[in-house]
Amino acid sequence: MIFGDNHLTLHHTPTAYTLTFTPEPALDLVDKTGSTGLLKVHYATAWSATREKTSAGIKEVVKPFDWSYTTSYRGTETPGLGGQKLQRDDKARIPVELLQRRDPILFADEVVLYESELDDNGVSVLTVKVRVMEQRMLVLCRFFLRLDNVLVRVRDTRVYVDFGEERVVREYTAREGEFGEVKKKLYMEGLMPDQITIAFRDANQIAHLLPVVEHEVESVCLEGETGQTQEGR
Structure with a gap:
């Protein structure tokens, strides 16, 4: 199901810098060639063996396509009038301590x-998701994949905006782990079987259990007479 009318747009008025999150470009990053290795459901091997016995002599051409719809989408960026755009910045970080404050x-x-x-x-x-406070904003674009008895995958793009400094930090973190290994860790945390079933439906409960496979931080300072950031839907 594609929700084509849903979007989140961050726009810096003085520079016209824009960062937008929409479905189409996210889906465009889904592998259409099979080059990244296609996932299979846990019963695929047994199913294939049965099919080979009952379909002798039948040949089938399969077009590779990542049916899990995995994407590495981080938002669609439009540089500012002065050429402002996100650049890799290994020293930048999102100030978690400020986001943990109980600001309205x-x-x-x-x-x-x-x-x-x-x-x-x-x-x-x-x-x-977007959360706006008086002095800052945080956006979380999350891709969550749970392929039962096979794999769990979480890809997070966090965008932090400091209104006073007119600074944007974008952090991308990809996590991935085997379904069975995640289940073992949930058992070790003391969860009962029914609680584990519920946990597998919520990325917030299992993301921290997955090994990090990719991490990158970018930042940009937006220069303008006044800083105004607007959010749209």
């Missing part, structure tokens, strides 16, 4: 860009 939340929302139940074999979903 002026605006908060969440939109789903697309999702699939993978033919009842799990879930694949891309969402965007």
Whole structure:
């Protein structure tokens, strides 16, 4: 299911710098060639063996396509009038301590860009959340994949905006782990079977259990007479 009208747009008025999150470019990054290695459901081997016995002499051409809809989408960036754009910055960081303060939340929302139940074999979903305070903003674009009894994958893009400094930091973190290994870790945390089932439906409960496979930080300073950041849906 594609929610084509859903989007989140961050726009810096003085420089016209824009960072937008929409479904189409996210889906465009899904592997259409099979070059990254296609995932299979846990019963695929047994199913294939049975099919080979009952379909002798039948040949089938399969077009490779990542049916898990995995994407590395980090948002669509439009540079500012002065050429401002995100650049890799290994020294930049998102100030978690400031985000943990109990500052009043002026605006908060969440939109789903697309999702699939993978033919009842799990879930694949891309969402965007935004939280705006008086002095800062945080955006989380999260891709969550749970392929039952096979794999769990979380790809997070966090965008931090400091209104006073007119600075944007974008952090991308990809995590991935085997379904069985994640299940063992949940047992070690003391969860009961029914609690584990619920945990597998919530990326927040299992993301920290997954090994990091990719991490990158970028930043940009937006220069203008006044800093105004607007959010849209």
